Amino acid sequence: MNANVSIQSYGLVAEFDTPGDAMRAASSIRDAGFRKWDVHTPFPVHGLDAAMGIKNSPVGWFTFFGGCTGYTTGMLMIWFMNGFDYKIVVGGKPLFSPFYAFPVCYELTILFAAFATLIGMCFLNRLPRLYHPLLKNRRFAAVTHDKFFVVIETADPKYSPVETRKLLETAGSRHIELIEE
Amino acid sequence: MSAVLEKLLATTGTTPKELEREPLVLNQRSLGWISDRIAGVCENALPKWWWPAFLISFTVMSMMFICIAYLISTGVGVWGLNNPVGWAWDITNFVFWIGIGHAGTLISAVLFLLRQKWRTSINRSAEAMTLFAVACAGIFPMIHVGRIWLAWWLFPLPNANSIWPQFRSPLLWDVFAVSTYGTVSLLFWYTGLVPDLATMRDRAKTKIRKFLYGLGALGWTGSNRHWSNYEKAYLLLAGLSTPLVLSVHSIVSFDFAVSQVPGWHTTIFPPYFVAGAIFSGFGMVLTLMIPLRTLCKLEEIITVRHVELMGKVILATGSIVGYAYGMEFFIAWYGGNPYELAAFKNRAFGPYWWSYWIMVTCNVVTPHLFWFKKIRENMVIVFIISIFVNIGMWFERFVIIVTSLHRDYLPSSWGYFSPTWVDICTFIGSFGLFCTLFLLFIRFLPAIAISEVKGVTPQADPHHKLGGAKGGAHH
Numbered sequence: 001m002n003a004n005v006s007i008q009s010y011g012l013v014a015e016f017d018t019p020g021d022a023m024r025a026a027s028s029i030r031d032a033g034f035r036k037w038d039v040h041t042p043f044p045v046h047g048l049d050a051a052m053g054i055k056n057s058p059v060g061w062f063t064f065f066g067g068c069t070g071y072t073t074g075m076l077m078i079w080f081m082n083g084f085d086y087k088i089v090v091g092g093k094p095l096f097s098p099f100y101a102f103p104v105c106y107e108l109t110i111l112f113a114a115f116a117t118l119i120g121m122c123f124l125n126r127l128p129r130l131y132h133p134l135l136k137n138r139r140f141a142a143v144t145h146d147k148f149f150v151v152i153e154t155a156d157p158k159y160s161p162v163e164t165r166k167l168l169e170t171a172g173s174r175h176i177e178l179i180e181e
Numbered sequence: 182m183s184a185v186l187e188k189l190l191a192t193t194g195t196t197p198k199e200l201e202r203e204p205l206v207l208n209q210r211s212l213g214w215i216s217d218r219i220a221g222v223c224e225n226a227l228p229k230w231w232w233p234a235f236l237i238s239f240t241v242m243s244m245m246f247i248c249i250a251y252l253i254s255t256g257v258g259v260w261g262l263n264n265p266v267g268w269a270w271d272i273t274n275f276v277f278w279i280g281i282g283h284a285g286t287l288i289s290a291v292l293f294l295l296r297q298k299w300r301t302s303i304n305r306s307a308e309a310m311t312l313f314a315v316a317c318a319g320i321f322p323m324i325h326v327g328r329i330w331l332a333w334w335l336f337p338l339p340n341a342n343s344i345w346p347q348f349r350s351p352l353l354w355d356v357f358a359v360s361t362y363g364t365v366s367l368l369f370w371y372t373g374l375v376p377d378l379a380t381m382r383d384r385a386k387t388k389i390r391k392f393l394y395g396l397g398a399l400g401w402t403g404s405n406r407h408w409s410n411y412e413k414a415y416l417l418l419a420g421l422s423t424p425l426v427l428s429v430h431s432i433v434s435f436d437f438a439v440s441q442v443p444g445w446h447t448t449i450f451p452p453y454f455v456a457g458a459i460f461s462g463f464g465m466v467l468t469l470m471i472p473l474r475t476l477c478k479l480e481e482i483i484t485v486r487h488v489e490l491m492g493k494v495i496l497a498t499g500s501i502v503g504y505a506y507g508m509e510f511f512i513a514w515y516g517g518n519p520y521e522l523a524a525f526k527n528r529a530f531g532p533y534w535w536s537y538w539i540m541v542t543c544n545v546v547t548p549h550l551f552w553f554k555k556i557r558e559n560m561v562i563v564f565i566i567s568i569f570v571n572i573g574m575w576f577e578r579f580v581i582i583v584t585s586l587h588r589d590y591l592p593s594s595w596g597y598f599s600p601t602w603v604d605i606c607t608f609i610g611s612f613g614l615f616c617t618l619f620l621l622f623i624r625f626l627p628a629i630a631i632s633e634v635k636g637v638t639p640q641a642d643p644h645h646k647l648g649g650a651k652g653g654a655h656h
Binding site: 086 | 216353384402404412640642643
C-alpha cells in the first residue's frame with residue numbers, strides 16, 4: 001500500500017443511479033471481505049442491510065434500559081414525595097400504592113425510553129458530527145437527492161488503489177473518485 | 182414463485198399479469214423531482230398568500246396574549262366562570278386542542294406500525310400539527326389556575342413550603358401525560374426531520390442556511406450503517422408513541438371519570454375520548470391539508486386518494502363516537518342511578534340542549550356522508566365536513582364539562598355559564614397561535630417527509646425494474 005495515499009485520502013467513492021445497482025455493488029464488496037466501507041443513500045433501501053452484511057441494530061437495548069429507568073424513577077419519586085418525605089393523608093387512601101402511581105410511571109417509562117432511543121441512535125451512529133470528509137465533496141451532495149454512493153475507506157486492510165477501483169468499476173459505477181481526508 | 186402460480190403455469194401455460202399497486206406519487210415522478218418540489222416550498226419566492234395569512238394569524242395570536250395579560254393582571258373573574266361552573270371554556274379548549282394532536286401521532290406512529298405507506302405524504306405536517314396543538318392546549322391549564330405564578334407547583338420541584346405534588350390526583354397524572362406527550366412528539370418529529378434537514382443543507386444556496394440546516398442535520402451522510410440504527414430507532418419511537426397516544430387521552434378522560442360528578446363518572450370515557458380525539462384530529466388534518474396541497478402545489482404527493490383514506494378514518498372514528506354517545510345514554514338508564522339519568526336527560530333537553538344537538542349533528546350525522554366515495558373525493562365537501570368535525574368536537578367537550586357541572590347536587594346552587602369576551606377572544610386567539618406556528622413551519626421546514634416519500638416510490642425499490650432490478654421482476 002502506498003503510504004502517502006493512505007494519509008491524505010479518505011476513500012474511494014463510487015456513484016450509482018439506482019438502488020438496485022448500489023445493492024449489487026454492496027453484495028460484491030461484502031463478498032470480497034471489506035470492513036471499512038459503506039453505502040450512502042437518500043432513503044433507507046429495503047434489503048441493503050442484508051446485502052452489506054449489517055447485523056440487527058442494538059438500539060432496542062437503549063430503549064429497554066431507558067424504559068426500566070423511567071418506571072423505577074417514577075415509583076421511587078412518588079414513594080419518596082407522598083409516602084416518605086411529606087406524608088399527606090388524602091381521602092383515607094394509603095400513603096403509597098403502586099396503583100395510583102402507575103399512570104405517572106407509565107408516562108415516565110415512555111419519556112425515558114424515547115430519550116434513550118434517540119440518544120442511543122446518535123451514540124451508535126457517532127452523531128452529531130460536525131465534520132465529515134464526504135460532505136466536502138460537491139458531487140456527494142446528491143446523496144440526499146437522487147444518487148447512491150458506495151464508499152470504501154483507504155483505511156480498510158484490503159484496500160488497494162488499483163484493485164479496489166477495478167472492483168467498483170466492475171460493479172457498474174460510471175463515476176469513481178478518490179476523496180481527501 | 183408461489184405454489185398457486187406454479188400450478189397455473191403448469192395447467193394453462195401462462196401466469197396472470199401482475200397487478201401494479203396504485204402509485205402513491207402521481208405521474209411517475211423521479212426521486213429528484215420529489216426533493217425539488219417539497220424543498221421548493223421553503224426555497225422559492227414567497228407565494229402571495231403567505232404574508233397576508235401570516236399577518237392575520239399573528240394579529241389573532243396577539244389578541245390571545247393580550248387577553249392572557251388581562252386575565253393574569255385582573256384575575257379569573259374576567260372569564261364567565263361561576264359557582265357551580267368552575268371549569269368551562271378553559272378546560273374545553275384544553276381538551277379540544279390536545280385531542281387534535283392525537284391524529285398526528287396516529288398517522289406517524291400507528292399507521293407506521295400498520296405499514297400504511299400512504300402516511301408518508303402527510304405524517305410530517307400532521308406531527309407538526311400535533312406539536313402546535315399541544316402548545317395551544319398547554320396554555321389553558323396554565324392560565325386557568327388563577328395564580329399563574331404558582332403554576333410550577335404542578336411539577337415535582339422543591340418549593341419553599343417543602344410540600345410535594347399530590348400524586349393521587351388525576352390532574353397531576355395529566356401534567357405528566359401531556360408534558361410527556363409534547364416531549365416525545367417533538368423527539369419523534371425531530372428524528373424524522375434529520376435526513377430531510379440534510380437534504381435542505383445540501384441544497385442550501387446561502388452560508389447561513391447551510392449552517393443552520395446543517396446544525397439540525399447532525400452531520401447526516403445517508404450512510405446505510407446509520408440508516409440501520411435510524412430505522413430501528415424510528416420503529417421503536419413509533420412503538421413508544423402508540424401506547425403513549427392511547428394513554429394521553431385516557432388520562433385526560435380520568436380528569437373527569439375519576440371524579441364523582443354524574444355525567445363524568447363513567448367507565449366508557451377512556452376509549453370514547455381516544456376515538457373522539459382521533460376523529461377531531463383527522464378533521465383538523467384535513468382542514469390543513471386540503472388548502473396546503475393546493476396552495477403549495479403538492480397535489481401529486483398529497484393525492485385525492487390520501488384525502489379519501491382520511492375520510493374513511495373519520496367515518497370509522499366518527500361511528501365509534503356516535504356509538505359512545507348512545508352507550509352513555511343506555512348506561513345512564515340501565516345503571517339505575519337516578520342522578521346519572523337526570524344528568525343525561527338534562528344534557529339533551531335541559532338549558533344546554535342546543536349545544537348537545539350541535540354536537541350530535543356535527544359528530545354523528547355529518548361523518549356518515551363519507552360512506553359515499555363521490556363525497557370523499559370532492560375536496561370542497563371534504564373541507565366543509567372537516568370544519569363541521571372541528572366544531573362538533575369542540576362542542577362535545579363543552580357539553581361534557583359544562584352540562585355536567587351547571588346542575589350540582591343542590592338545586593339551590595344550579596347555575597348557567599355564559600362566556601365573556603375574554604373567554605371568546607382567548608379561544609379564537611389560540612387558532613392564531615396555531616396558524617402562525619404552522620405557517621412558519623411550512624416556510625422553513627420541509628412540510629412533507631422527503632426521504633420517506635422517496636422510499637415508497639417504485640424507483641426506490643431495488644427489486645423493481647425502475648429501481649434498477651435486473652430482469653425487471655419482483656422476487
